[in-house]
Amino acid sequence: MPATVAGKGKDPVNLPMIRHWCEALGDTNPAYTGPDAIAPPAMLQAWTMGGLTGHTARTTAYDELLGLLDAAGCTAVVATDCEQEYLRPLRPGDELTFDTVIESVSDRKTTKLGAGYFVTTRTDIRTAGELAGTHRFRILKYAPARQKQPPPQHRRPRPVVNRDNAGFWAGVERHELLIQRCTDCRTLRFPWLPGCNACGCLDWDTVRAVGDGTVHSYVVMHHPPFPAFDPPYAVGLIELAEGVRIVSNVIGVPYDKVRIGMPVRLEFQRYDEELVLPVFRGVMG
Known part of the structure; x- marks a missing residue:
């Protein structure tokens, strides 16, 4: 079934496009430069792409096929693979024509994404009437499988515990705030x-x-909102009586009543079966 008939490449094969391609891919093959340059074979599809305005030679066959699959519940699509066959090199100045056909539609297949159909198109690309290469492109048009969604975990993020701070977190679990001291x-x-x-x-x-x-x-934290938190809330840099500072939540007073210099008192708050954190309760005068 034809999808494109007598399409024409929007530009002849040209050195600037070859150069941009090679620079993007880091391809320094000398065959792609100089007066006898050829185009990289993998550029085959690039010469036939329609850009934002498309091609006037397209038929309605491909869109009609996708519409039928949509009506059958196969509303999702994913590209699966492509194959290219190179029959002759393309050189600057070559003007290309191409025809695209819907080569095959598979039987209904079941995949992890869902059940649907593999649709393969084949594009034959010619220059001066001679077949230069073939490009096959395959998609899966499918009905998305129902995914079992795990229940939302509205838990506070876990602290990163490593060998350097494990003793601190062990102390927190015992409701002790431990400060390191150089011996x-x-x-x-x-x-x-x-x-x-x-x-x-x-x-x-x-x-x-x-x-x-x-x-x-x-x-005072307002944004971004996280499910485990209830903004607005105050986060304080607390100077301990020992002279060191720690970042933690200020609780027990309205967020808009927290002030620099406010006295606070250490508490330990359990958020779930695994997480205990030190927090500081504000003392209002």
């Missing part, structure tokens, strides 16, 4: 690091925070 210069550090950023020592122990702090800075 050499005794500098406290947070967040946890493999070594001291003051003296470079790799040895450390921990100090348990007493839990008192103040809001050093804060932001």
